[in-house]
Amino acid sequence: MRFDVVTLFPGMFAAVTDHGITRRARELGLWQLATWNPRDFTSDRHRTVDDRPFGGGPGMVLMAEPLAAAVEAAHTAQRTAGYANGRVVALSAGGRPLTDARVRAWAQEGGATVLVCGRYEGIDQRFLEACVDEEVSIGDFVLSGGEIAAMAVIDAVVRHLPGALKIESAADESFATGLLDAPHFTRPDVWRGCAVPSALLSGNHAQIERWRREQALARTARERPDLIAAARAGGLLDERDERFLRGIAQGAGGANPPAVLNPSSAAATTAAEAA
Numbered sequence: 668m669r670f671d672v673v674t675l676f677p678g679m680f681a682a683v684t685d686h687g688i689t690r691r692a693r694e695l696g697l698w699q700l701a702t703w704n705p706r707d708f709t710s711d712r713h714r715t716v717d718d719r720p721f722g723g724g725p726g727m728v729l730m731a732e733p734l735a736a737a738v739e740a741a742h743t744a745q746r747t748a749g750y751a752n753g754r755v756v757a758l759s760a761g762g763r764p765l766t767d768a769r770v771r772a773w774a775q776e777g778g779a780t781v782l783v784c785g786r787y788e789g790i791d792q793r794f795l796e797a798c799v800d801e802e803v804s805i806g807d808f809v810l811s812g813g814e815i816a817a818m819a820v821i822d823a824v825v826r827h828l829p830g831a832l833k834i835e836s837a838a839d840e841s842f843a844t845g846l847l848d849a850p851h852f853t854r855p856d857v858w859r860g861c862a863v864p865s866a867l868l869s870g871n872h873a874q875i876e877r878w879r880r881e882q883a884l885a886r887t888a889r890e891r892p893d894l895i896a897a898a899r900a901g902g903l904l905d906e907r908d909e910r911f912l913r914g915i916a917q918g919a920g921g922a923n924p925p926a927v928l929n930p931s932s933a934a935a936t937t938a939a940e941a942a
């Protein structure tokens with residue numbers, strides 16, 4: 668897989684090439700990165716890439732031509748490397764929100780992508796209409812530039828490339844099952860008076876799986892009820908799940924109240940464990 672990033676700040680991408688899972692995956696040859704600075708595609712002495720907005724208003728707008736020339740250079744490099752011209756994706760607060768499903772599909776498709784990072788007030792609309800296939804947002808907030816959003820895309824996609832994760836841990840992560848992930852605990856089993864939930868120490872695989880399922884249901888119901896509705900519509904909840912959710916709704920909190928979701932229950936768990 669290959670990403671070509673059009674950016675005024677190529678140095679920022681060391682965050683994904685030099686660290687963690689994305690670094691390792693790159694060293695394994697699972698993905699490649701090339702950056703293209705629009706300033707290298709200007710013809711004036713000052714290497715100008717932006718200008719004031721027509722119609723007035725604050726800030727500057729990235730000009731179409733240096734971006735278009737950078738995308739064309741990226742496509743040429745992709746073809747030289749044996750790829751078809753990659754889809755051109757602009758990072759934009761006004762774009763389609765990035766989802767887990769989109770990220771997984773992106774990783775499965777593989778191939779090449781051109782990511783275009785905006786700056787300032789944004790990008791000349793004519794470039795977006797003529798050269799960009801899709802605008803993607805990483806959330807309902809405004810970043811100073813598209814680089815961090817592009818790196819979020821790269822990180823999220825690369826970790827789904829086969830072989831990128833040492834352990835195949837993506838299967839039960841948040842969203843993969845339609846729910847948020849269950850909470851995690853590690854040693855010591857009592858930390859500052861807080862005990863690890865007893866189900867996790869039981870050694871009983873079925874009990875642990877059920878506990879994790881209920882924690883995931885409880886967390887999702889509390890933080891993202893929209894995901895519960897989607898899971899229900901998608902047939903991802905069974906009768907046992909529904910009973911548990913009804914219990915939460917009635918204030919029962921389930922058979923094993925979630926320690927992390929409800930801090931007061933952590934104390935209760937600790938007291939029960941200590942007894």
Ligand SMILES: C[S@@+](CC[C@H](N)C(=O)[O-])C[C@H]1O[C@@H](n2cnc3c(N)ncnc32)[C@H](O)[C@@H]1O
Nearest residue numbers: 758759760785788789804805809810812813816
């Ligand atoms: C300061 S922002 C421009 C904000 C724009 N005027 C608006 O109100 O939507 C500069 C650049 O950051 C990037 N950006 C900002 N927020 C983003 C988000 N939530 N997702 C993806 N990219 C974002 C885009 O590339 C954008 O062109």
